[in-house]
Amino acid sequence: MAIGDKPVSRRPRPSMADVARHAGVAPQTVSRVSNGHSNVDPATRQRVVESMQALGYRPNGAARALKSGRFNTIGVITFTLRTFGNTRTLDAIAEEAARAKYAVTLIPVSDPTMGRVSGAYDRLSEAAVDGVILIFEAHLLDNAEFSLPPGVPMVVVDSDTGPGYTVVDTDQAQGARQATEHLLELGHRQVWHIAGPPTSFSAAHRVESWQRTLQDVGIVPPPVLYGDWTTRSGYEHGLTLGRRPEVTAIFAANDHMALGVMRALHELGRRIPDDVSVVGFDDMEETHAFWPPLTTVRQDFAAVGRLSLQKLLSKIGRTGPDMIDKTLVPTRLVVRASTGAPPPSPEGEARRR
Numbered sequence: 289m290a291i292g293d294k295p296v297s298r299r300p301r302p303s304m305a306d307v308a309r310h311a312g313v314a315p316q317t318v319s320r321v322s323n324g325h326s327n328v329d330p331a332t333r334q335r336v337v338e339s340m341q342a343l344g345y346r347p348n349g350a351a352r353a354l355k356s357g358r359f360n361t362i363g364v365i366t367f368t369l370r371t372f373g374n375t376r377t378l379d380a381i382a383e384e385a386a387r388a389k390y391a392v393t394l395i396p397v398s399d400p401t402m403g404r405v406s407g408a409y410d411r412l413s414e415a416a417v418d419g420v421i422l423i424f425e426a427h428l429l430d431n432a433e434f435s436l437p438p439g440v441p442m443v444v445v446d447s448d449t450g451p452g453y454t455v456v457d458t459d460q461a462q463g464a465r466q467a468t469e470h471l472l473e474l475g476h477r478q479v480w481h482i483a484g485p486p487t488s489f490s491a492a493h494r495v496e497s498w499q500r501t502l503q504d505v506g507i508v509p510p511p512v513l514y515g516d517w518t519t520r521s522g523y524e525h526g527l528t529l530g531r532r533p534e535v536t537a538i539f540a541a542n543d544h545m546a547l548g549v550m551r552a553l554h555e556l557g558r559r560i561p562d563d564v565s566v567v568g569f570d571d572m573e574e575t576h577a578f579w580p581p582l583t584t585v586r587q588d589f590a591a592v593g594r595l596s597l598q599k600l601l602s603k604i605g606r607t608g609p610d611m612i613d614k615t616l617v618p619t620r621l622v623v624r625a626s627t628g629a630p631p632p633s634p635e636g637e638a639r640r641r
Contacts, residue, residue: 302343311339361391362600363412363440366423367400371517372542372570373458373490373589374423377445380593381421388601393417400424400487413440419600421445425489441603443596446490454603455614456596460493463585463619467539467567468501470583470621476537476565476630478502482513482525482549484541494541494569515545522548529564530556536564536630543568543575543584550578550626561628571622580625591617 308315313336320328321336328336339345362385369375378394385392395411397404405422412420419441443454471479481498484491491514499509513528515521522545529535530553540546546568550560558564560580568575571586595615603611 302345304345306343307336307339307345310343311336359416359418360389361393361417362597363393363395363417363420364423365395365397365405365408365412365420367397367425369396371425372544372572373446373587374425376589377423377593377596380590381597382593383590384594384597388597390418390597390601409440409442418604419443421596421600441600441606443600443603445592445596452612454599454612456592456599457614457616458490458587458589458592459616459618460490461497462616463569463587463621464494464497464539465501466619466621467569467585468498470623470627471537471539471565471567472501472505472507474537474565474627474629478507478510478534479537479539480510480513480529480535482515482522482529482538482540482545484514484545485516486514491541498539515541517542517544519544519548519551521545523552525549526552527556530558537567537627538564539567539569541569543570543572543582546582546584546626547578550582560626563631565627565630567627575622576624578626583624583627584622586620586622588617588619 304315304318307318311318311332313332317328317332318336318340321333321340364378364381366374366378369378382392393412395408397408405424409420409422417440421443423445425446443456445455446457468479479498479502481495483495486492495512502509513525515525522540525545526538526549529538529549538546538549540549546566549566553560553564553566560566566582568582568584569587571584575582575584595617599615
C-alpha cells in the first residue's frame with residue numbers, strides 16, 4: 289500500500305442474526321437450516337437459503353463441529369506415495385470421502401517405525417479429525433509391537449497389525465495362487481518368483497502363497513529373488529533368469545518389475561511367451577500396451593479404498609461396542625499374450641525325432 293493511501297475497509301462477515309433479519313425469521317430457524325434439520329417449513333427454508341446467498345453467509349463449520357462433535361474430516365497416515373497401490377488406494381479413499389462430504393488430511397511418515405506411526409496418530413488425534421485410515425504396507429523397522437492408544441476410530445489398509453484392528457486388504461494369497469496355478473496349468477514345471485521388498489506385507493503374503501501353491505503339487509520352490517517394486521530391479525533379475533535356459537515361467541510381484549523382466553528377456557533374445565512366460569500383479573492401465581500385453585493379477589484398489597472409508601464412517605457413527613474385522617477384497621487373473629505353454633524340452637524333442 290502506497291503512503292497516503294487509505295486502508296481498504298472490509299465488509300464484516302454476515303452473521304446468523306443478519307440472515308435472520310433479512311429472511312424475517314428467528315435465528316434458531318437459520319440454525320436449523322444451516323445444520324440440515326428437517327423440521328423447517330419448505331417455503332421458510334427456501335427464503336432462508338436465498339437470504340444466505342444474497343448476503344454471502346457461510347455457516348461456521350468449526351462452531352458447528354464443536355457443537356455436534358463431528359468435523360467431517362478423516363486423517364490418512366501412509367509411509368509412501370511412490371507405489372502404484374498406495375496412490376490408487378488413497379485416490380479411492382479421497383473420492384469416497386468426497387461423496388460422503390468428508391475432507392481428507394494426509395500425513396506421510398518418513399519411515400515405518402512405531403514411533404513415527406504413534407507421532408502421526410497423536411497429531412491427528414489432536415487435530416480436527418473424526419477417524420484415521422492407516423495405509424500400513426511395511427513391517428516395522430524397529431521390531432516394535434503394533435499398538436496405538438484407543439480414542440480416534442481407525443481402519444488399517446494392507447497390514448498384519450494383529451486382532452485388535454479393523455483391516456481391509458487385497459487377498460494377496462489368492463492373487464499369487466492364481467498367477468502360479470495359471471503357469472502350472474499351461475504346463476510349466478517350475479515357476480520363478482521376483483518378489484517385492486522383504487519389508488512389505490503384501491510381498492510376504494505373495495511369496496508365501498507362491499511357495500505353498502508349488503509345494504501343493506510336489507514342486508520344490510526355487511530361491512526367491514527380491515526386488516524393490518521398480519522396473520530396474522525387475523530388469524536386473526530378468527537378466528539373471530533369462531540367461532538360464534531352464535527358466536520358462538516368471539511371476540513378478542508387480543507390473544513394474546514384470547516390465548523390467550520383459551525388457552531383459554527381449555535383450556537376451558528370449559521370446560515371450562514362446563520361450564518364457566511372464567505374469568505380473570496389479571493390472572496397471574498400461575499393461576495392455578506392454579509387448580506382448582501382460583498377463584497379470586488385477587487388484588481392486590477402488591474397492592479397498594471405498595471399503596476402508598465406509599468401515600471408518602460406520603465406526604465414527606457407532607455408539608455401541610466397536611466391531612473389529614478383516615475384509616479381503618478378491619483378485620482376478622487377467623490373461624493376455626505374455627503367457628503360453630512352455631517350449632518343448634530337449635528330451636521331448638529327441639523322442640519326437
